[in-house]
Amino acid sequence: xxxxxxxxxxxxxxxxxxxxxxxxxxxxxxxxxxxxxxxxxxxxxxxxxxxxxxxxxxxxxxxxxxxxxxxxxxxxxxxxxxxxxxxxxxxxxxxxxxxxxxxxxxxxxxxxxxxxxxxxxxxxxxxxxxxxxxxxxxxxxxxxxxxxxxxxxxxxxxxxxxxxxxxxxxxxxxxxxxxxxxxxxxxxxxxxxxxxxxxxxxxxxxxxxxxxxxxxxxxxxxxxxxxxxxxxxxxxxxxxxxxxxxxxxxxxxxxxxxxxxxxxxxxxxxxxxxxxxxxxxxxxxxxxxxxxxxxxxxxxxxxxxxxxxxxxxxxxxxxxxxxxxxxxxxxxxxxxxxxxxxxxxxxxxxxxxxxxxxxxxxxxxxxxxxxxxxxxxxxxxxxxxxxxxxxxxxxxxxxxxxxxxxxxxxxxxxxxxxxxxxxxxxxxxxxxxxxxxxxxxxxxxxxxxxxxxxxxxxxxxxxxxxxxxxxxxxxxxxxxxxxxxxxxxxxxxx
Amino acid sequence: xxxxxxxxxxxxxxxxxxxxxxxxxxxxxxxxxxxxxxxxxxxxxxxxxxxxxxxxxxxxxxxxxxxxxxxxxxxxxxxxxxxxxxxxxxxxxxxxxxxxxxxxxxxxxxxxxxxxxxxxxxxxxxxxxxxxxxxxxxxxxxxxxxxxxxxxxxxxxxxxxxxxxxxxxxxxxxxxxxxxxxxxxxxxxxxxxxxxxxxxxxxxxxxxxxxxxxxxxxxxxxxxxxxxxxxxxxxxxxxxxxxxxxxxxxxxxxxxxxxxxxxxxxxxxxxxxxxxxxxxxxxxxxxxxxxxxxxxxxxxxxxxxxxxxxxxxxxxxxxxxxxxxxxxxxxxxxxxxxxxxxxxxxxxxxxxxxxxxxxxxxxxxxxxxxxxxxxxxxxxxxxxxxxxxxxxxxxxxxxxxxxxxxxxxxxxxxxxxxxxxxxxxxxxxxxxxxxxxxxxxxx
Numbered sequence: 052x053x054x055x056x057x058x059x060x061x062x063x064x065x066x067x068x069x070x071x072x073x074x075x076x077x078x079x080x081x082x083x084x085x086x087x088x089x090x091x092x093x094x095x096x097x098x099x100x101x102x103x104x105x106x107x108x109x110x111x112x113x114x115x116x117x118x119x120x121x122x123x124x125x126x127x128x129x130x131x132x133x134x135x136x137x138x139x140x141x142x143x144x145x146x147x148x149x150x151x152x153x154x155x156x157x158x159x160x161x162x163x164x165x166x167x168x169x170x171x172x173x174x175x176x177x178x179x180x181x182x183x184x185x186x187x188x189x190x191x192x193x194x195x196x197x198x199x200x201x202x203x204x205x206x207x208x209x210x211x212x213x214x215x216x217x218x219x220x221x222x223x224x225x226x227x228x229x230x231x232x233x234x235x236x237x238x239x240x241x242x243x244x245x246x247x248x249x250x251x252x253x254x255x256x257x258x259x260x261x262x263x264x265x266x267x268x269x270x271x272x273x274x275x276x277x278x279x280x281x282x283x284x285x286x287x288x289x290x291x292x293x294x295x296x297x298x299x300x301x302x303x304x305x306x307x308x309x310x311x312x313x314x315x316x317x318x319x320x321x322x323x324x325x326x327x328x329x330x331x332x333x334x335x336x337x338x339x340x341x342x343x344x345x346x347x348x349x350x351x352x353x354x355x356x357x358x359x360x361x362x363x364x365x366x367x368x369x370x371x372x373x374x375x376x377x378x379x380x381x382x383x384x385x386x387x388x389x390x391x392x393x394x395x396x397x398x399x400x401x402x403x404x405x406x407x408x409x410x411x412x413x414x415x416x417x418x419x420x421x422x423x424x425x426x427x428x429x430x431x432x433x434x435x436x437x438x439x440x441x442x443x444x445x446x447x448x449x450x451x452x453x454x455x456x457x458x459x460x461x462x463x464x465x466x467x468x469x470x471x472x473x474x475x476x477x478x479x480x481x482x483x484x485x486x487x488x489x490x491x492x493x494x495x496x497x498x499x500x501x502x503x504x505x506x507x508x509x510x511x512x513x514x515x516x517x518x519x520x521x522x523x524x525x526x527x528x529x530x531x532x533x534x535x536x537x538x539x540x541x542x543x544x545x
Numbered sequence: 546x547x548x549x550x551x552x553x554x555x556x557x558x559x560x561x562x563x564x565x566x567x568x569x570x571x572x573x574x575x576x577x578x579x580x581x582x583x584x585x586x587x588x589x590x591x592x593x594x595x596x597x598x599x600x601x602x603x604x605x606x607x608x609x610x611x612x613x614x615x616x617x618x619x620x621x622x623x624x625x626x627x628x629x630x631x632x633x634x635x636x637x638x639x640x641x642x643x644x645x646x647x648x649x650x651x652x653x654x655x656x657x658x659x660x661x662x663x664x665x666x667x668x669x670x671x672x673x674x675x676x677x678x679x680x681x682x683x684x685x686x687x688x689x690x691x692x693x694x695x696x697x698x699x700x701x702x703x704x705x706x707x708x709x710x711x712x713x714x715x716x717x718x719x720x721x722x723x724x725x726x727x728x729x730x731x732x733x734x735x736x737x738x739x740x741x742x743x744x745x746x747x748x749x750x751x752x753x754x755x756x757x758x759x760x761x762x763x764x765x766x767x768x769x770x771x772x773x774x775x776x777x778x779x780x781x782x783x784x785x786x787x788x789x790x791x792x793x794x795x796x797x798x799x800x801x802x803x804x805x806x807x808x809x810x811x812x813x814x815x816x817x818x819x820x821x822x823x824x825x826x827x828x829x830x831x832x833x834x835x836x837x838x839x840x841x842x843x844x845x846x847x848x849x850x851x852x853x854x855x856x857x858x859x860x861x862x863x864x865x866x867x868x869x870x871x872x873x874x875x876x877x878x879x880x881x882x883x884x885x886x887x888x889x890x891x892x893x894x895x896x897x898x899x900x901x902x903x904x905x906x907x908x909x910x911x912x913x914x915x916x917x918x919x920x921x922x923x924x925x926x927x928x929x930x931x932x933x934x935x936x937x938x939x940x941x942x943x944x945x946x947x948x949x950x951x952x953x954x955x956x957x958x959x960x961x962x963x964x965x966x967x968x969x970x971x972x973x974x975x976x977x978x979x980x981x982x983x984x985x986x987x988x
Contacts, residue, residue, distance in 0.1 A: 092648065092667060095598045118596050119926050160844065160854060167845040168912050170919015187923050219857030226812035227860060227880055230710050288926075333809060336708035337701050370645065371630075372638040380694060381638075387697040408701050441645045448648030448667060454597045455765075456927045512708070 093447050093481050098454065100464060101292035102474055105299060107308040108280030110468060113295050114287035114460045122193050122288030123457045125185040126200050127469040129283070130276035132256070133179040133249040133316055133398070141221065141256020142264055142272050144177040148217050149269060150184065151175075152209035154202050159213045162199050169195065179250055180398040181469035187458070190289045197284075197302040204277055205306050207270075214266045222262060225255045232334035236341065236510045239328045244343045244506045246324060247317045248399065279303055281311040283468045287461040314471075316399060328508035340407045340418050341508040346393070346499045348401035350471045357395050358483040359495035364393040364403055366434045366442050366492070367426070373438060375405065378425045385413045385421050398470045403499050415509045426500050433493040446484050575949050576925050578935065581769045583776035589761035590935040590945065591772055594928065598668040600765035601928040602678070603936040606660040607758040607790045607870070611727045617746050619699065619734020624687075624750045625655040626695045628662070631686035632677075640677075649674045651681065657728060658792065658870040659940065660754065665929065668766040671775070679779040682754065687747045696739060703733055714814045714878075714981040717806055722797035722818070722977055728872060755787030756780060762935025764928040792871035796820050799977035806981045813886045813982025817893065818876025819975055821866045822966070824941055830954045831962035832866060832875075832970060837913045838905050838963065839896065839971075840864030840877050845916045847896050852879060858889045868941070875970055887986020890978065897973040904964030918952040 101113040132143045152159040166173045171188035186196045209217075228234045238253050245251030255261070284303060286295055328341075349357035368390040369376040379389040389407035405426075409418045434442075453459045467477045579591045613620045629644070629651055631637040644651055650665040662682065666674030706712035716731055723729035733739070759780065763772055797820055822832045833841075840848035840863045852862040864877035881889045905913075924930055925948075938947050980987065 118594060121923055121926055163844050167916040170915050172920050216857030220853055220860055224860040230810050334708050336705040370641055372641045387701045410697060445645045445648045455599060
């Protein structure tokens with residue numbers, strides 16, 4: 052569906068983006084039906100996570116998939132960019148990079164060499180609420196990597212010269228995002244929507260703050276947050292909990308628990324100075340209209356309300372047949388693209404984003420009015436029964452499609468747990484989706500589309516007369532697929 | 546601070562001993578591919594697995610943007626956006642709703658030499674899903690409303706890509722390298738050519754799709770008999786043959802040139818490249834390993850080590866081999882601060898020179914081979930990626946045994962082989978270089 056205006060927020064250390072986007076919420080119970088014909092497609096979901104907790108408080112989730120003798124090994128820390136000390140934006144992501152730069156006993160890059168020498172692939176990523184590291188390897192190499200991953204959980208020790216060159220690498224990563232006008236605009240929208248809360252600061256940080264961070268600050272951040280009781284081990288693939296448990300006890304289990312701060316972030320209650328962003332930029336080749344709403348996340352709302360928001364926004368987005376797309380693109384011809392999505396996987400409140408690309412000759416004001424009319428009509432009428440059934444079907448199916456990919460499954464549980472949800476929450480998602488009624492959606496949408504809790508923005512090509520604009524002081528995050536749905540590897544019209 | 550080193554090292558030693566055997570055992574049966582030929586003679590490669598109750602299908606046709614009529618560039622791409630916008634009795638909305646009601650995922654895309662279709666379905670909806678695929682591929686409607694809507698969307702994307710530094714660099718490279726060839730034309734066409742495309746042009750493009758030029762990969766919860774029946778039902782109505790597909794072989798021009806596109810960005814985007822090597826060349830495997838040493842294997846590659854790790858010049862630097870039907874390329878890219886563009890390009894050239902002149906050390910070669918073989922095996926863990934590969938290997942005519950012999954061939958490459966192809970392919974002074982930004986340090 053066109054041009055992806057969605058965002059998710061994760062920064063990767065390595066170049067290859069190994070992740071397909073996966074649903075933020077997650078999925079399902081595994082009542083295997085013993086009859087021949089399943090009553091609902093949900094009955095064909097066979098997620099079977101096993102979980103246990105080590106004596107030191109480290110949570111462990113095992114997601115069996117015995118098709119090939121391969122495992123995906125991930126460690127998720129419950130710390131991200133939103134937990135950074137004031138004035139040190141980007142430090143969580145910089146630390147993620149430095150985790151590859153050696154321990155007391157391993158040289159810089161040595162762990163990566165060992166991964167490669169054992170035929171594995173690896174990566175790491177940082178978001179607002181978590182930082183995660185992973186390797187994909189043949190099963191017989193798993194405990195080896197668990198040992199090294201446990202090593203860098205407590206013994207990080209990077210040489211100073213590597214610190215400074217890696218900080219330059221991260222600055223280059225920020226510059227990549229400064230060339231993407233969609234990200235530049237997202238930074239402006241987010242900082243306006245969240246003037247106080249750290250979700251208003253890009254994950255990679257402000258370049259002028261990042262460029263001033265010193266090694267002792269990174270070490271202090273590491274000492275504060277990296278501990279087994281603040282981490283989740285997720286292993287997906289050809290293994291069971293019974294086999295994994297002794298391995299986990301021999302590696303991660305050797306690390307003592309220690310105190311970790313609670314995640315208290317600045318509030319969101321402060322009034323916004325403005326609810327408008329107007330940006331002309333030389334990198335824009337088209338005009339774009341955006342609307343960001345602050346809304347509850349799955350964690351802050353609970354799974355039932357989260358599911359209603361997710362379905363409600365999905366129906367409003369309309370794919371290429373309903374609501375926003377139908378009214379703005381097909382029927383009125385005001386826009387060449389329109390849609391919306393819910394970013395609900397966050398620890399604190401999340402966002403709903405609506406967007407549209409005006410056709411030639413259509414003004415922003417006209418398009419914004421039309422967008423508001425679609426929302427108003429949707430609030431008044433709610434979804435039809437057909438729309439609701441269809442969307443529930445495709446959403447529940449995404450839980451089955453997710454099972455086809457170890458990495459998707461591991462991400463789904465890792466992200467959910469690292470963002471403050473429980474395995475029961477995650478497992479209850481399909482049932483919650485199936486239970487959503489049209490009136491649930493209307494009630495949820497009335498809460499979401501609150502004009503007092505929104506920011507509207509317009510992005511346009513730079514007009515010829517305007518003086519060149521200096522956009523160098525802002526940074527933003529790297530896009531990586533939609534947060535709240537599963538996308539196919541063959542995005543059409545993209 | 547607790548030391549856990551002794552534990553880690555203990556396992557390390559153990560694992561290294563068993564590593565080689567385990568890996569080779571695993572590869573013996575990386576996947577079991579069945580060649581399915583339908584009663585009507587339509588072939589597909591199948592990897593059957595019922596762990597997840599879904600089926601993934603990937604179909605590739607020879608002929609993509611190179612089929613575009615001169616003056617109507619962008620036709621294949623626009624057409625590919627219309628295959629799920631109405632077919633048979635169903636208009637766009639009816640078609641899309643039907644897909645969603647059955648949770649069927651369907652997509653179409655067009656590249657330089659290929660038109661691709663993909664479909665994934667829950668096994669319970671198998672017949673419905675193949676039926677929808679049949680309609681899309683044999684009875685697309687190209688309704689005027691949908692054509693205009695997709696045309697506006699494509700024009701919008703073109704307008705944005707004209708400002709995007711990465712897109713500008715890519716377009717400039719292909720224009721400079723293949724100016725007189727079909728490959729020199731932007732894949733999506735231009736604003737002017739896209740405005741000129743009409744429904745007849747789209748129908749003419751559709752008329753080129755035929756069974757002779759089609760290759761099919763299938764993976765998931767389906768048996769060969771069912772697949773055979775569905776192949777006939779789905780693709781039986783496509784023409785048996787079509788217009789000749791005759792790529793005009795060429796080589797990239799612009800050797801030794803550096804083209805700078807001034808653009809006010811904090812970072813310069815650099816693309817560099819020259820002629821590569823074809824899949825059918827006896828030295829292809831050696832070249833693949835050589836490229837991995839240079840820049841094709843992420844952190845295991847020299848370019849990443851020198852440009853990023855040692856000098857902090859870039860977040861990403863890479864090289865790659867690509868094989869199109871009419872041309873081969875050895876190319877690469879880097880994004881770096883404007884002030885350090887010259888330094889970055891010099892480092893890349895000197896790494897190419899070093900590899901060409903000195904070849905590779907046996908230890909480094911072995912590490913790259915282990916990386917390449919291990920990473921390859923990891924790519925067969927989902928039905929979607931398996932179906933993609935099955936279609937790809939057929940389109941490139943690599944043989945049904947390729948998947949299960951590829952890693953042995955990678956391991957058979959010697960340091961002498963790598964040095965030989967490095968001398969043949971690495972020409973650091975003959976690169977075509979495109980820089981978008983405000984670069985410094987270029988003579």
